[in-house]
Amino acid sequence: MKPLPLPIKPAIPLYEPFGDERAVFESAWRNRLPLLIKGPTGCGKTRFVAHMAARLDLPLHTLACHDDLSAADLVGRHLLQGGATVWCDGPLTRAVREGGICYLDEVVEARKDTTVVLHPLADDRRVLPIERTGEVLHAPPSFMLVVSYNPGYQNLLKTLKPSTRQRFIALRFDFPTPERERAIVIGETGCDAATVARLVQLAGAFRALKEHDLDEVPSTRLLVYAAQLIEGGMDNITACRVALVEALTDDEATAAALMDVVNASFG
Numbered sequence: 207m208k209p210l211p212l213p214i215k216p217a218i219p220l221y222e223p224f225g226d227e228r229a230v231f232e233s234a235w236r237n238r239l240p241l242l243i244k245g246p247t248g249c250g251k252t253r254f255v256a257h258m259a260a261r262l263d264l265p266l267h268t269l270a271c272h273d274d275l276s277a278a279d280l281v282g283r284h285l286l287q288g289g290a291t292v293w294c295d296g297p298l299t300r301a302v303r304e305g306g307i308c309y310l311d312e313v314v315e316a317r318k319d320t321t322v323v324l325h326p327l328a329d330d331r332r333v334l335p336i337e338r339t340g341e342v343l344h345a346p347p348s349f350m351l352v353v354s355y356n357p358g359y360q361n362l363l364k365t366l367k368p369s370t371r372q373r374f375i376a377l378r379f380d381f382p383t384p385e386r387e388r389a390i391v392i393g394e395t396g397c398d399a400a401t402v403a404r405l406v407q408l409a410g411a412f413r414a415l416k417e418h419d420l421d422e423v424p425s426t427r428l429l430v431y432a433a434q435l436i437e438g439g440m441d442n443i444t445a446c447r448v449a450l451v452e453a454l455t456d457d458e459a460t461a462a463a464l465m466d467v468v469n470a471s472f473g
Contacts, residue, residue, distance in 0.1 A: 221257035231258045240328040240351040245379025248425020251354045255309045265306030267297035271316040305348035313353040328373035397433035408471045442472040
């Protein structure tokens with residue numbers, strides 16, 4: 207009987223570093239410290255966490271936070287299965303049991319009473335009490351808690367409590383430099399360098415409108431989408447319209463003004 211083939215280890219997700227963020231992440235993991243990553247939408251926070259989880263060969267459990275997120279969504283709940291009541295771990299509990307990384311994206315979107323659940327895991331106790339089962343889980347050395355948020359969305363109603371925030375060390379992300387952004391988009395899509403250079407230049411022009419006509423500016427993620435469409439055969443103008451302009455605004459006048467910039471760049 208032939209032996210079963212070994213599972214193929216997934217490749218490390220592409221990530222273009224901009225500083226010492228990888229060393230900081232690894233040091234935080236080795237020292238059992240939780241990490242907060244702050245930066246604008248689409249600047250690479252989630253990709254960075256996936257990249258580091260693969261580098262460290264750790265399981266990754268990701269949860270996108272929202273207004274209705276409850277403690278049970280994090281920790282777990284009893285569910286009916288086949289006529290019986292069965293306990294089902296949430297992503298936070300699974301990460302603790304497995305000794306992996308739990309990544310909470312846009313953590314400020316969660317209710318403050320929910321994020322309090324993180325406190326005993328994010329200090330020197332490193333424990334997760336599960337009231338419903340009576341368990342107190344002790345996080346193994348390989349467990350790491352990572353959270354992120356976009357400071358641009360913050361207001362008086364959506365901030366991290368100081369008692370939560372000061373349990374984390376923090377990294378600040380921003381949009382890449384033009385050189386790094388070109389490398390990222392080319393690496394992700396295979397699109398030709400000249401087209402990518404125009405896309406990055408266009409993004410720079412749109413980002414200069416921040417605080418004027420746009421509430422949000424184009425992310426590197428949107429540039430990748432546009433380049434993918436172009437590489438797949440879509441014309442440049444249409445790709446920029448659907449991946450950038452219409453994704454950024456619902457206002458017809460603003461969209462028309464942005465399209466003027468697109469036409470000037472690619473016309």
